[in-house]
Amino acid sequence: MKVLLIGNGGRENAIAWKICQSKLLNKLYVAPGNAGTAQIAENINIESEDSESIINFALEKKIDLVVIGPEIPLARGLSDKCKENGIQCFGPSRVASQLESSKQFAKSIMNECGIPNGVSVSVNSVEAAMDSLNSFSLPVVIKADGLAAGKGVFICNSKMDAETAIKDILEKKIFGKSGNSLIIEEFLEGPEISVFAFTDGKSISPLIGACDYKRIGEGDTGPNTGGMGAYSPAPFWNKEFEKNISENVFRKIINYMDSQYSGYVGVLFAGLIITKDGPKVLEFNCRLGDPETQVILPLLETDLLNVMQHCVNGTLESKFVRWSTKSSVTVVMASDGYPGKYTTGHSISGLDNINHSDTIIFHAGTKILNDKSVITNGGRVLSVTAVDISIEKARKNVYKHLSEIKFEGSYNRTDIALI
Numbered sequence: 001m002k003v004l005l006i007g008n009g010g011r012e013n014a015i016a017w018k019i020c021q022s023k024l025l026n027k028l029y030v031a032p033g034n035a036g037t038a039q040i041a042e043n044i045n046i047e048s049e050d051s052e053s054i055i056n057f058a059l060e061k062k063i064d065l066v067v068i069g070p071e072i073p074l075a076r077g078l079s080d081k082c083k084e085n086g087i088q089c090f091g092p093s094r095v096a097s098q099l100e101s102s103k104q105f106a107k108s109i110m111n112e113c114g115i116p117n118g119v120s121v122s123v124n125s126v127e128a129a130m131d132s133l134n135s136f137s138l139p140v141v142i143k144a145d146g147l148a149a150g151k152g153v154f155i156c157n158s159k160m161d162a163e164t165a166i167k168d169i170l171e172k173k174i175f176g177k178s179g180n181s182l183i184i185e186e187f188l189e190g191p192e193i194s195v196f197a198f199t200d201g202k203s204i205s206p207l208i209g210a211c212d213y214k215r216i217g218e219g220d221t222g223p224n225t226g227g228m229g230a231y232s233p234a235p236f237w238n239k240e241f242e243k244n245i246s247e248n249v250f251r252k253i254i255n256y257m258d259s260q261y262s263g264y265v266g267v268l269f270a271g272l273i274i275t276k277d278g279p280k281v282l283e284f285n286c287r288l289g290d291p292e293t294q295v296i297l298p299l300l301e302t303d304l305l306n307v308m309q310h311c312v313n314g315t316l317e318s319k320f321v322r323w324s325t326k327s328s329v330t331v332v333m334a335s336d337g338y339p340g341k342y343t344t345g346h347s348i349s350g351l352d353n354i355n356h357s358d359t360i361i362f363h364a365g366t367k368i369l370n371d372k373s374v375i376t377n378g379g380r381v382l383s384v385t386a387v388d389i390s391i392e393k394a395r396k397n398v399y400k401h402l403s404e405i406k407f408e409g410s411y412n413r414t415d416i417a418l419i
Contacts, residue, residue, distance in 0.1 A: 008037075066082050077097075095261050113252040129170065139187040145182055205316065206323060216339060227292070231327070294362050361385075
């Protein structure tokens with residue numbers, strides 16, 4: 001098979017790494033890719049949001065499968081455009097992708113299906129938001145309705161903080177059109193977990209969960225980021241928990257999308273919080289997460305490309321996907337200043353010193369130069385991942401190798417997977 005993977009982050013490097021292990025693969029292209037994907041596939045100078053160029057390239061090269069990594073191409077209907085041109089695509093339609101691109105859309109479906117979630121209200125004006133705010137206790141959560149690169153959620157401990165967040169989203173438009181409306185939601189307490197399943201629109205694979213760290217600072221302090229690390233499995237993960245989430249969240253959503261929106265094909269990602277009243281859904285994503293992908297794909301024992309092929313062909317059997325019982329940890333190395341202002345173009349050293357038998361380096365914000373040297377090219381630069389028989393051992397391997405990789409202004413949290 002000839003495959004075109006869309007995206008350039010750590011998630012896409014992990015997907016490319018796993019696809020390259022498939023016996024079904026003849027050629028892998030990545031658009032636009034990064035320094036990591038360049039080492040195992042052919043990077044194509046096409047941005048992930050340039051749908052027209054992606055379609056033209058796929059037709060020219062007779063691509064057998066397009067795999068969409070990031071959320072924006074899904075929200076803009078790249079999957080639909082592929083199908084209109086006779087190209088198979090792994091990823092849900094634009095309408096189905098509203099589960100991620102519109103929190104209001106997701107909330108309405110959860111409430112209709114009886115899926116537990118936080119009490120909330122959707123508003124599109126500052127005046128309505130200020131009025132609604134009085135109905136919520138502190139702390140309160142303010143969320144931009146649309147996509148905001150993982151940075152559109154504000155946990156506000158005072159009314160003043162909440163009012164500022166409301167004005168930033170609706171008046172200052174710090175998230176652009178994604179902030180044309182917002183959600184005010186009750187604050188829920190408990191451990192969080194990201195849960196993933198493959199689906200062909202009917203069958204649902206066995207689930208896998210990962211716990212990620214969204215805040216920049218030690219002890220979960222500071223602003224939200226795209227994710228600073230993750231581990232799998234969660235301490236509370238067991239067969240009973242998995243069955244509960246599969247039946248009461250994933251099955252309900254997949255059945256609803258099948259009956260109302262012509263089905264959902266791809267990966268479904270539910271962000272859950274385990275409250276004193278049981279698991280509740282915080283959000284849905286319509287693709288693999290980042291950095292969760294970097295911990296779950298090394299645990300996938302089934303051929304990923306074969307799984308994707310069965311999904312798009314509607315032939316996925318529920319027990320076809322197998323997950324390892326081992327543990328996995330990933331830690332993100334970021335540029336100093338992220339998620340605010342940071343500089344790029346710094347040389348990265350030590351990448352060749354890593355023992356790849358127990359540790360994997362996934363590139364995110366990197367660029368490869370003509371002399372094959374690698375430089376920083378983003379906020380989140382690398383994800384260093386290890387798999388072992390326990391979280392503790394995997395964590396030890398990750399941090400051992402982290403110390404061997406150097407670039408100017410590098411930053412990473414030291415408390416990932418410290419459980």
